[in-house]
Amino acid sequence: MARINxxxxxxxxxxxxxEIGRRVxxxxxxxxxxxxxxxxxxxxxxxxxxxxxxxxxAAVDEMGKRETFRGYGPEQGYDFLVDAIRKADxxxxxxxxxxxEIFVSDGSKCDSSNIQEIFALxxxxxVTDPVYPVYVDSxxxxxxxxxxxxxxxxxxxxxxxxxxxxxxxxxxxxxxxDVVYLCSPNNPTGTVATRAxxxxxxxxARKHDAVILFDAAYESYISDPALPRSIYExxxxxxxxxxxxxxxxxxxxxxxxxxxxxVPKTVTGTDPAGKRVSLNALWARRHTTKFNGASYVxxxxxxxxxxxEGLAQTQQQIAFYMENARLLREGLTAAGFTxxxxxxxxxxxxxxxxxxxxxxxxDRLLNExxxxxxxxxxxxxxxxxxxxLSAFNSRANIEEAIGRIRRAFR
Amino acid sequence: MARINxxxxxxxxxxxxxEIGRRVxxxxxxxxxxxxxxxxxxxxxxxxxxxxxxxxxAAVDEMGKRETFRGYGPEQGYDFLVDAIRKADxxxxxxxxxxxEIFVSDGSKCDSSNIQEIFALxxxxxVTDPVYPVYVDSxxxxxxxxxxxxxxxxxxxxxxxxxxxxxxxxxxxxxxxDVVYLCSPNNPTGTVATRAxxxxxxxxARKHDAVILFDAAYESYISDPALPRSIYExxxxxxxxxxxxxxxxxxxxxxxxxxxxxVPKTVTGTDPAGKRVSLNALWARRHTTKFNGASYVxxxxxxxxxxxEGLAQTQQQIAFYMENARLLREGLTAAGFTxxxxxxxxxxxxxxxxxxxxxxxxDRLLNExxxxxxxxxxxxxxxxxxxxLSAFNSRANIEEAIGRIRRAFR
Numbered sequence: 001m002a003r004i005n006x007x008x009x010x011x012x013x014x015x016x017x018x019e020i021g022r023r024v025x026x027x028x029x030x031x032x033x034x035x036x037x038x039x040x041x042x043x044x045x046x047x048x049x050x051x052x053x054x055x056x057x058a059a060v061d062e063m064g065k066r067e068t069f070r071g072y073g074p075e076q077g078y079d080f081l082v083d084a085i086r087k088a089d090x091x092x093x094x095x096x097x098x099x100x101e102i103f104v105s106d107g108s109k110c111d112s113s114n115i116q117e118i119f120a121l122x123x124x125x126x127v128t129d130p131v132y133p134v135y136v137d138s139x140x141x142x143x144x145x146x147x148x149x150x151x152x153x154x155x156x157x158x159x160x161x162x163x164x165x166x167x168x169x170x171x172x173x174x175x176x177x178d179v180v181y182l183c184s185p186n187n188p189t190g191t192v193a194t195r196a197x198x199x200x201x202x203x204x205a206r207k208h209d210a211v212i213l214f215d216a217a218y219e220s221y222i223s224d225p226a227l228p229r230s231i232y233e234x235x236x237x238x239x240x241x242x243x244x245x246x247x248x249x250x251x252x253x254x255x256x257x258x259x260x261x262x263v264p265k266t267v268t269g270t271d272p273a274g275k276r277v278s279l280n281a282l283w284a285r286r287h288t289t290k291f292n293g294a295s296y297v298x299x300x301x302x303x304x305x306x307x308x309e310g311l312a313q314t315q316q317q318i319a320f321y322m323e324n325a326r327l328l329r330e331g332l333t334a335a336g337f338t339x340x341x342x343x344x345x346x347x348x349x350x351x352x353x354x355x356x357x358x359x360x361x362x363d364r365l366l367n368e369x370x371x372x373x374x375x376x377x378x379x380x381x382x383x384x385x386x387x388x389l390s391a392f393n394s395r396a397n398i399e400e401a402i403g404r405i406r407r408a409f410r
Numbered sequence: 411m412a413r414i415n416x417x418x419x420x421x422x423x424x425x426x427x428x429e430i431g432r433r434v435x436x437x438x439x440x441x442x443x444x445x446x447x448x449x450x451x452x453x454x455x456x457x458x459x460x461x462x463x464x465x466x467x468a469a470v471d472e473m474g475k476r477e478t479f480r481g482y483g484p485e486q487g488y489d490f491l492v493d494a495i496r497k498a499d500x501x502x503x504x505x506x507x508x509x510x511e512i513f514v515s516d517g518s519k520c521d522s523s524n525i526q527e528i529f530a531l532x533x534x535x536x537v538t539d540p541v542y543p544v545y546v547d548s549x550x551x552x553x554x555x556x557x558x559x560x561x562x563x564x565x566x567x568x569x570x571x572x573x574x575x576x577x578x579x580x581x582x583x584x585x586x587x588d589v590v591y592l593c594s595p596n597n598p599t600g601t602v603a604t605r606a607x608x609x610x611x612x613x614x615a616r617k618h619d620a621v622i623l624f625d626a627a628y629e630s631y632i633s634d635p636a637l638p639r640s641i642y643e644x645x646x647x648x649x650x651x652x653x654x655x656x657x658x659x660x661x662x663x664x665x666x667x668x669x670x671x672x673v674p675k676t677v678t679g680t681d682p683a684g685k686r687v688s689l690n691a692l693w694a695r696r697h698t699t700k701f702n703g704a705s706y707v708x709x710x711x712x713x714x715x716x717x718x719e720g721l722a723q724t725q726q727q728i729a730f731y732m733e734n735a736r737l738l739r740e741g742l743t744a745a746g747f748t749x750x751x752x753x754x755x756x757x758x759x760x761x762x763x764x765x766x767x768x769x770x771x772x773d774r775l776l777n778e779x780x781x782x783x784x785x786x787x788x789x790x791x792x793x794x795x796x797x798x799l800s801a802f803n804s805r806a807n808i809e810e811a812i813g814r815i816r817r818a819f820r
Binding site for chain 1: 411412413414415416418419425426445451453454455456457458460463464466467470471473474475476479480481482483500516519520525528529530532533544547548551553569586588589596618619620627662664665666667678679680681682688689692695696698699700701702704705706707708715753
């Protein structure tokens with residue numbers, strides 16, 4: 001008989017976004033004329049930048065000619081993209097990253113769910129709460145936890161609570177863990193870690209010999225030049241941190257698919273005999289054995305995001321979304337809401353009105369304002385009583401949404 | 411301290427293809443004028459078909475306009491591609507596969523290394539020998555084996571030996587296993603399973619309640635219409651088999667990246683309480699949690715391979731490679747070699763000359779004929795004494811290679 005992975009059964013039957021979809025479909029079936037505005041899932045709406053479109057066309061043409069056709073590429077990514085990343089994202093900010101410390105992939109969701117594989121099954125893993133569900137679910141599926149408790153938490157994971165008192169940026173835990181997932185600018189809370197906060201994390205990781213998995217998928221949305229955009233801007237981080245980056249939100253690649261992960265050769269783990277092992281070597285093994293490189297056409301598109309034109313065009317898109325975020329923040333504050341995030345991230349995290357639960361607020365916003373957001377409780381117990389709105393939409397829809405919310409909640 | 415996955419250390423330090431690359435580079439450094447012909451790695455050489463190029467251009471244009479831009483797509487793949495697969499690959503051969511039994515991905519290497527995740531760590535896994543290394547390595551990395559023995563085999567795996575006596579198509583094992591990987595047309599041996607052989611496999615799987623992971627990445631190279639191209643052409647296979655397909659070799663997508671996996675809802679495994687669980691539900695969970703859909707532009711390209719023009723153009727490419735295979739097979743037979751495969755697959759599997767080891771023959775072919783192939787021993791102990799040549803190259807290079815081999819080995 002074929003014995004199955006029993007750990008999958010520990011996951012909740014209904015995932016957050018399908019449940020949202022179900023409720024929206026039910027509402028629309030009853031109100032076919034309602035114009036629903038979606039500020040739920042964090043998906044971009046602006047088209048690809050012209051420089052990226054041009055680069056992808058050129059790459060498609062190359063693939064159509066024998067002399068320039070490309071078959072299997074290097075699993076770690078083409079030099080033209082790796083070099084652009086190394087220079088523009090790191091060297092320009094004083095961080096030296098070697099080419100073989102960068103691994104191009106088809107998406108951060110894959111990277112952030114696959115990275116746990118290089119750690120022991122017994123590794124103790126810490127996550128923040130609220131949290132991007134993929135960090136948790138991938139560890140549950142790997143068998144690092146027990147079944148979830150009544151509070152929705154998994155025994156075996158260490159939860160670090162983000163709340164208003166700590167600005168949704170929890171401090172390092174007192175206890176030792178092997179691995180911690182951090183996300184800044186944060187999904188879902190839209191808050192960002194300061195240099196001082198990251199310095200405390202790096203000091204903690206080095207003291208406890210822990211590894212930080214730093215998800216910087218939203219770093220392009222940081223508007224204050226004093227804030228670190230990479231954890232490697234912190235002294236000592238190259239000894240303890242792996243960084244994840246994505247083109248999804250910085251270049252509109254959610255449907256194009258490209259991301260990368262940085263694993264410095266100086267980050268080590270420990271094998272059962274107590275020997276130090278380079279995590280770069282482990283990830284290189286994982287990446288080359290189980291992945292066959294990102295699409296050539298896609299990598300050419302990603303590289304174009306670093307060209308002067310591509311950079312200017314994508315920065316304009318980011319500025320557009322961040323103006324949406326500013327309007328939402330100001331409009332909702334004026335409507336009486338307490339808002340977090342939305343200054344260095346395309347997400348706003350708001351306290352629900354009148355102490356409503358996240359899902360009560362979801363239903364009220366859908367029914368009264370025809371607006372879809374994401375219940376904070378979907379990101380963990382500490383998200384209860386909060387709600388995520390995304391700034392990815394047209395200006396007209398954002399303005400319409402603000403007007404509707406102000407009318408409904410004045 | 412960060413405890414690492416100790417099982418990675420069980421893998422051999424040097425993987426097959428990097429070692430080949432090392433020896434070729436060393437040879438070329440000493441013989442800078444030598445014109446080396448590469449028949450080693452199984453990578454296509456013909457450019458993308460015009461219909462595919464046109465479809466990808468159109469998709470890039472769509473992504474560049476607000477009205478037609480696409481963000482996150484359905485994780486399982488777009489309907490236009492899933493429907494094309496369902497109709498052209500299955501319904502046309504009398505096999506009913508539902509849309510939600512098909513999962514589009516970015517490559518068969520990912521699918522074939524990820525599929526083991528849905529089975530228990532204790533699951534007993536069988537592979538053929540010789541074998542595509544990814545099946546073995548992904549199970550080693552997951553911790554299903556002990557350290558490899560002196561013969562290069564991993565305790566914990568069941569090896570089914572392919573040899574000349576069984577035409578490199580081993581019969582089902584007497585013992586019970588949970589899961590078996592089959593590949594037909596076979597990589598590396600180029601041999602193909604007959605209907606009768608697949609019927610014995612399906613009967614065996616149903617008797618032992620085992621699951622067959624059927625890798626049909628090379629099905630487009632089957633030239634005999636009587637041979638099954640899908641395992642689902644065998645009665646009862648939808649109760650016991652998962653099938654993997656790829657656009658890499660059928661449409662020249664090794665650098666474009668698209669594949670799919672079929673998990674019928676009727677294939678079940680067993681949980682620790684003895685309850686039947688649908689593998690389709692498990693894989694859907696894995697796919698949606700850890701993957702974010704294949705690139706839209708790529709999926710449009712893959713769908714174009716099913717259009718009348720795309721089909722005609724890609725079939726012409728396959729015919730071109732298969733004519734290469736025929737020339738190689740006849741030329742090498744005339745040179746005195748014993749050849750297997752190459753009739754329904756782009757690979758030839760040849761017995762080395764004069765009982766040389768696989769690597770001795772590799773060195774001799776490189777030094778005397780400036781031809782790179784793949785040592786059979788790289789695919790497992792039973793590959794020792796054999797050698798794989800790929801038919802992916804220009805006609806001129808194939809003819810040149812045949813001439814060189816005939817001169818060196820006459």
